[in-house]
Amino acid sequence: MRKLLYLTFSMALIATLTTYAMWAADRPVGHYLSDLRINLAIDQGTPADRGNLLGIQPELFPTDYQSPERLHRKLAAYLQKARDQGLLNDKTIVVLPEHVGTWLMVSGEKDELYQAATIKEAMNWLAASNPLKFVRALISAEDGNRLDDAHLRMKAKAMAKDYQALFGGLAKEFHVTLVAGSIVLPEPSIIDGRLKIGRGALYNSSVVFNREGLPIGQPQRQMYPVFAGPDGIKANTEHSVNVVDTPAGRLGVLIGRDSWYPDNYRKLDDQSVQLVVVPAFVTGRGAWEQPWRGFRGSSTPDSVSLKSGELSEGQAWQRLTVTTRTPANQAIAGMSVFMRGQFWDQGSAGQSFLNSNGQQFSDGNARGARLLNLWL
Numbered sequence: 001m002r003k004l005l006y007l008t009f010s011m012a013l014i015a016t017l018t019t020y021a022m023w024a025a026d027r028p029v030g031h032y033l034s035d036l037r038i039n040l041a042i043d044q045g046t047p048a049d050r051g052n053l054l055g056i057q058p059e060l061f062p063t064d065y066q067s068p069e070r071l072h073r074k075l076a077a078y079l080q081k082a083r084d085q086g087l088l089n090d091k092t093i094v095v096l097p098e099h100v101g102t103w104l105m106v107s108g109e110k111d112e113l114y115q116a117a118t119i120k121e122a123m124n125w126l127a128a129s130n131p132l133k134f135v136r137a138l139i140s141a142e143d144g145n146r147l148d149d150a151h152l153r154m155k156a157k158a159m160a161k162d163y164q165a166l167f168g169g170l171a172k173e174f175h176v177t178l179v180a181g182s183i184v185l186p187e188p189s190i191i192d193g194r195l196k197i198g199r200g201a202l203y204n205s206s207v208v209f210n211r212e213g214l215p216i217g218q219p220q221r222q223m224y225p226v227f228a229g230p231d232g233i234k235a236n237t238e239h240s241v242n243v244v245d246t247p248a249g250r251l252g253v254l255i256g257r258d259s260w261y262p263d264n265y266r267k268l269d270d271q272s273v274q275l276v277v278v279p280a281f282v283t284g285r286g287a288w289e290q291p292w293r294g295f296r297g298s299s300t301p302d303s304v305s306l307k308s309g310e311l312s313e314g315q316a317w318q319r320l321t322v323t324t325r326t327p328a329n330q331a332i333a334g335m336s337v338f339m340r341g342q343f344w345d346q347g348s349a350g351q352s353f354l355n356s357n358g359q360q361f362s363d364g365n366a367r368g369a370r371l372l373n374l375w376l
Contacts, residue, residue: 036073042372044354051092055336057371062113062343066106087373090175093246097181101182104163116344127151138150152184179277187200216245219242250271252277257295276331283349288314
């Protein structure tokens with residue numbers, strides 16, 4: 001009798017594991033319908049032969065990341081609209097928002113993940129459908145919130161490959177210099193023209209691709225990430241600011257809150273930067289109008305008198321991001337581009353804006369995907 005029970009249990013266990021393995025391996029592609037429309041919100045300046053900064057404020061959702069091909073389709077549609085309106089040339093610098101590459105972590109997953117009600121539920125599906133990758137990532141996760149670390153780390157190699165293929169491909173396809181927002185990867189670096197990952201901490205980083213689709217210089221690692229510390233993404237403690245040469249001029253990239261710190265602009269001035277772009281992301285629907293919560297986790301710079309709660313989140317971003325405001329910064333033009341859309345129960349805020357000749361231009365509180373253009 002005992003042998004019969006053991007045999008029955010073993011067969012049931014094998015059947016269960018076999019069914020789970022088949023389920024985890026299955027990656028059906030569900031129905032996809034996405035809004036490819038985008039409006040030109042700001043067109044500042046006069047066309048000349050000096051090029052332009054073109055910001056793309058996309059409206060993205062989890063299903064846009066079901067495959068790199070789907071995300072390409074949407075972003076290519078935005079760029080084609082810009083081309084149709086005469087906004088692309090050999091000196092154009094296209095700017096995408098912060099974390100536009102990070103969500104590649106959910107590419108190629110099961111329908112249940114995209115249909116989840118909350119981001120926590122979606123991450124549970126991510127782990128459940130990639131058990132071996134998740135366990136390996138959990139073992140190598142850094143101290144702190146090991147689950148979040150593992151979710152970001154488990155598909156990092158594929159994410160780096162897809163990020164370069166997608167955004168480098170767009171740069172080559174439309175023959176533009178492209179600031180590819182940002183992506184969270186472990187110890188990212190460019191080796192022999194390829195974006196590679198390491199085994200260390202996670203960094204929120206941005207890569208610039210030239211008109212041939214090749215990366216320029218090394219990834220810019222964020223210095224003041226929102227979730228820095230033992231429970232999140234590691235800060236670039238060297239506080240290094242990379243500068244790249246483009247057909248439109250010397251370019252500096254400040255990721256998100258890095259644009260709040262006056263010392264970063266001084267570093268860019270020391271390297272004769274002419275153009276400053278800021279890929280950014282603000283979490284929470286309506287957060288743009290809520291009171292600003294200060295520098296959160298890092299000390300307030302001595303030269304900044306703004307206090308928490310004095311202004312709204314949006315007003316603080318526009319006040320602190322001081323591109324082209326002398327004497328704070330000597331660049332001739334700057335642009336801040338925000339991610340918009342809805343990722344499960346996590347909404348987004350942020351209204352993109354640009355700076356030129358000491359003036360700031362924004363699109364108010366408009367909804368939907370937006371183009372912002374600044375002729376240099």
